[in-house]
Amino acid sequence: VNGNTPPGRPVVTFLTDYGTADTFAGQMKGVVLSRAPDSALVDLTHAIPPQSIAAGALSLSTAWRWFPEGTIHVAVVDPGVGTERRPIACRFEGHFFIGPDNGLLSGAFGDRMVDEAVQIELPGMSQQPVSQTFHGRDVFAVAAGMIAAGSDLNDLGPTIEPESLVRLSFPAPDITEGVITGEIIQIDHFGNAITNIGASILPAGSGPITIRCGEISLGEIVEAYAAVEPGMPLALFSSMATLELAIRDGSAAERYDLHKGMVVTVEIDAEP
Amino acid sequence: VNGNTPPGRPVVTFLTDYGTADTFAGQMKGVVLSRAPDSALVDLTHAIPPQSIAAGALSLSTAWRWFPEGTIHVAVVDPGVGTERRPIACRFEGHFFIGPDNGLLSGAFGDRMVDEAVQIELPGMSQQPVSQTFHGRDVFAVAAGMIAAGSDLNDLGPTIEPESLVRLSFPAPDITEGVITGEIIQIDHFGNAITNIGASILPAGSGPITIRCGEISLGEIVEAYAAVEPGMPLALFSSMATLELAIRDGSAAERYDLHKGMVVTVEIDAEP
Amino acid sequence: VNGNTPPGRPVVTFLTDYGTADTFAGQMKGVVLSRAPDSALVDLTHAIPPQSIAAGALSLSTAWRWFPEGTIHVAVVDPGVGTERRPIACRFEGHFFIGPDNGLLSGAFGDRMVDEAVQIELPGMSQQPVSQTFHGRDVFAVAAGMIAAGSDLNDLGPTIEPESLVRLSFPAPDITEGVITGEIIQIDHFGNAITNIGASILPAGSGPITIRCGEISLGEIVEAYAAVEPGMPLALFSSMATLELAIRDGSAAERYDLHKGMVVTVEIDAEP
Numbered sequence: 021v022n023g024n025t026p027p028g029r030p031v032v033t034f035l036t037d038y039g040t041a042d043t044f045a046g047q048m049k050g051v052v053l054s055r056a057p058d059s060a061l062v063d064l065t066h067a068i069p070p071q072s073i074a075a076g077a078l079s080l081s082t083a084w085r086w087f088p089e090g091t092i093h094v095a096v097v098d099p100g101v102g103t104e105r106r107p108i109a110c111r112f113e114g115h116f117f118i119g120p121d122n123g124l125l126s127g128a129f130g131d132r133m134v135d136e137a138v139q140i141e142l143p144g145m146s147q148q149p150v151s152q153t154f155h156g157r158d159v160f161a162v163a164a165g166m167i168a169a170g171s172d173l174n175d176l177g178p179t180i181e182p183e184s185l186v187r188l189s190f191p192a193p194d195i196t197e198g199v200i201t202g203e204i205i206q207i208d209h210f211g212n213a214i215t216n217i218g219a220s221i222l223p224a225g226s227g228p229i230t231i232r233c234g235e236i237s238l239g240e241i242v243e244a245y246a247a248v249e250p251g252m253p254l255a256l257f258s259s260m261a262t263l264e265l266a267i268r269d270g271s272a273a274e275r276y277d278l279h280k281g282m283v284v285t286v287e288i289d290a291e292p
Numbered sequence: 293v294n295g296n297t298p299p300g301r302p303v304v305t306f307l308t309d310y311g312t313a314d315t316f317a318g319q320m321k322g323v324v325l326s327r328a329p330d331s332a333l334v335d336l337t338h339a340i341p342p343q344s345i346a347a348g349a350l351s352l353s354t355a356w357r358w359f360p361e362g363t364i365h366v367a368v369v370d371p372g373v374g375t376e377r378r379p380i381a382c383r384f385e386g387h388f389f390i391g392p393d394n395g396l397l398s399g400a401f402g403d404r405m406v407d408e409a410v411q412i413e414l415p416g417m418s419q420q421p422v423s424q425t426f427h428g429r430d431v432f433a434v435a436a437g438m439i440a441a442g443s444d445l446n447d448l449g450p451t452i453e454p455e456s457l458v459r460l461s462f463p464a465p466d467i468t469e470g471v472i473t474g475e476i477i478q479i480d481h482f483g484n485a486i487t488n489i490g491a492s493i494l495p496a497g498s499g500p501i502t503i504r505c506g507e508i509s510l511g512e513i514v515e516a517y518a519a520v521e522p523g524m525p526l527a528l529f530s531s532m533a534t535l536e537l538a539i540r541d542g543s544a545a546e547r548y549d550l551h552k553g554m555v556v557t558v559e560i561d562a563e564p
Numbered sequence: 565v566n567g568n569t570p571p572g573r574p575v576v577t578f579l580t581d582y583g584t585a586d587t588f589a590g591q592m593k594g595v596v597l598s599r600a601p602d603s604a605l606v607d608l609t610h611a612i613p614p615q616s617i618a619a620g621a622l623s624l625s626t627a628w629r630w631f632p633e634g635t636i637h638v639a640v641v642d643p644g645v646g647t648e649r650r651p652i653a654c655r656f657e658g659h660f661f662i663g664p665d666n667g668l669l670s671g672a673f674g675d676r677m678v679d680e681a682v683q684i685e686l687p688g689m690s691q692q693p694v695s696q697t698f699h700g701r702d703v704f705a706v707a708a709g710m711i712a713a714g715s716d717l718n719d720l721g722p723t724i725e726p727e728s729l730v731r732l733s734f735p736a737p738d739i740t741e742g743v744i745t746g747e748i749i750q751i752d753h754f755g756n757a758i759t760n761i762g763a764s765i766l767p768a769g770s771g772p773i774t775i776r777c778g779e780i781s782l783g784e785i786v787e788a789y790a791a792v793e794p795g796m797p798l799a800l801f802s803s804m805a806t807l808e809l810a811i812r813d814g815s816a817a818e819r820y821d822l823h824k825g826m827v828v829t830v831e832i833d834a835e836p
């Protein structure tokens with residue numbers, strides 16, 4: 021048994037671009053349960069836009085911390101499946117992350133160093149042959165099932181340097197002369213626009229502030245959607261603790277034609 | 293431990309308007325598993341139309357009874373998140389219900405009295421700060437995890453009066469001079485129209501009957517979809533034991549432009 | 565207890581045309597957990613096109629083998645619900661299959677014989693009345709819960725002849741004078757076209773080959789999507805080990821207007 025998983029029931033999460041119409045996610049779960057029948061299986065999402073590694077990394081970043089220590093996160097957005105991109109497994113802050121080494125997993129660890137990383141080679145496995153198109157099932161789910169069943173990372177393959185893992189760089193907001201310039205990084209199911217402007221760089225007090233994005237211009241950050249009248253725009257802090265633009269009881273994305281990548285500015289202490 | 297949960301594995305269900313493209317539902321499950329790793333987690337649906345409390349209540353009403361006693365149902369359709377609407381947890385017929393006090397949970401108990409209710413205050417919790425937008429994760433999933441781990445309702449916060457819970461009133465069918473007048477309350481995935489006309493108020497026998505809704509006019513209630521030819525309209529009893537209008541192997545909603553709120557009449561013992 | 569389930573946690577899978585907007589799948593799971601609370605519940609898919617028995621059978625065929633021996637697969641695409649089509653449960657290669665006897669389950673066993681089959685009659689059950697529209701909940705989930713709780717197939721109802729089960733015939737590719745003629749049997753979430761041309765009937769070597777479908781003409785079977793440039797078409801082996809037509813990082817179905825039933829030919833050893 022690995023020394024890293026706390027005793028108790030293993031938890032395995034799944035994040036893919038597989039959709040839910042085919043049985044791909046189900047097949048992965050069958051493979052995990054074949055090796056670790058006691059696992060709790062949780063879908064993070066299977067609706068990552070096809071091949072969108074950055075979108076997958078962002079979704080992983082929002083979710084993994086809410087799971088118990090020892091959780092095994094399998095993430096597969098894998099346009100390079102079947103090529104020499106490395107299949108990897110790593111350990112970071114007590115969680116396990118398994119997937120292709122294409123930057124997807126860096127949604128969890130960002131530019132920090134993982135504690136341990138291996139290249140998955142599944143030595144000595146007497147498995148069905150590995151498909152050329154579905155490593156989610158034939159490599160990553162197998163690896164997850166092995167960890168869930170108590171294997172060490174080292175049982176999956178040789179150690180690799182944590183520095184060697186592919187990392188995505190996410191756009192960081194710019195702060196120049198009292199103006200924060202960030203961008204919309206995600207439109208959620210409600211049509212709320214999530215930005216990359218973290219709460220920590222925004223003023224806590226009640227001085228004058230102007231938030232602009234497309235046609236939107238707002239003079240304050242409110243406490244809740246219901247702080248304004250239905251149909252009115254507002255800015256507040258998202259569940260990711262970043263600035264969010266929304267409409268009460270409506271879709272801001274639809275109303276104001278907001279989309280990923282749009283510039284958002286916050287002018288602080290602007291004189292009237 | 294609470295005396296109300298039967299011994300055995302806790303079951304937690306989820307009903308929200310969060311969709312499944314974001315990781316919101318996954319984050320809630322991570323929070324529950326962090327406190328009660330042995331839980332069985334079941335999605336009722338995450339496709340409630342955004343902010344549609346009544347639709348959420350109706351979906352909850354169809355589903356909760358099919359779960360074992362002691363099941364914990366977390367329901368979140370919460371346009372008032374972050375305002376003074378109360379977060380509540382209650383016990384009714386041996387099940388637990390957790391969510392905002394905006395009428396959503398009354399889908400389960402209707403106009404009956406719950407056995408016990410508390411306002412969730414999570415006293416003494418050393419948690420991450422509660423977000424302003426995602427009480428599903430930061431309040432309701434925490435409460436569900438505590439109950440699943442054996443806490444009493446009283447551990448969540450102070451008792452409140454069962455009479456004080458917000459209730460929705462659902463439209464009831466009218467019966468006047470041999471004519472039942474009800475309405476369509478839901479269009480299901482197949483395009484079947486579910487009405488609020490319960491089987492118990494319809495005649496059991498085989499006397500003449502006329503069912504009308506929009507362009508539909510039917511002279512009998514049949515036993516199964518396949519009682520008519522493919523493509524033909526029919527009326528039968530839904531899995532909720534109410535009158536349902538359907539087309540065999542097709543979508544009645546599409547063909548006849550049926551929608552929620554449309555009037556349905558049943559004329560009984562009409563002379564020819 | 566049945567002698568066929570390996571000791572350990574029962575696994576129950578679900579494949580339906582119910583969608584995920586209604587609570588139908590959740591209700592089925594509640595019924596299973598009421599009888600076998602320890603079960604692991606896995607969705608294969610609920611997105612089978614309404615009433616499409618053949619599509620359901622195909623999806624079942626792709627998924628069931630990846631689950632551990634003893635798994636209970638509940639499959640419900642059931643246009644004949646409430647009529648005299650038989651509800652059945654059977655055992656095949658150590659797995660259990662439960663659903664209507666309309667050919668759906670033959671996705672798993674094809675034209676081979678199951679080891680044991682019964683007609684579900686649920687003798688002696690003191691259940692809520694069986695609905696006319698939702699045997700997924702009132703018959704099949706009950707049967708699955710009973711098997712998961714350790715019942716024998718014989719506890720569900722009388723034995724029936726394995727030969728009597730309804731089977732679908734799937735289109736088989738034709739091989740004439742060095743030309744294989746098959747068809748597209750499924751378009752997956754990525755817009756890849758899965759054919760019925762199995763790897764085993766294709767040449768392993770590197771001789772000349774021409775693959776044609778609609779506007780597509782390809783001269784080789786490659787090892788991975790990334791073997792060609794982004795946006796280019798390719799043929800490779802699918803995760804079902806059949807010929808698949810795809811576009812790297814794109815949707816072949818959209819670009820080439822591919823759809824189920826289109827003819828695919830493979831010309832082998834054609835002289836240039």
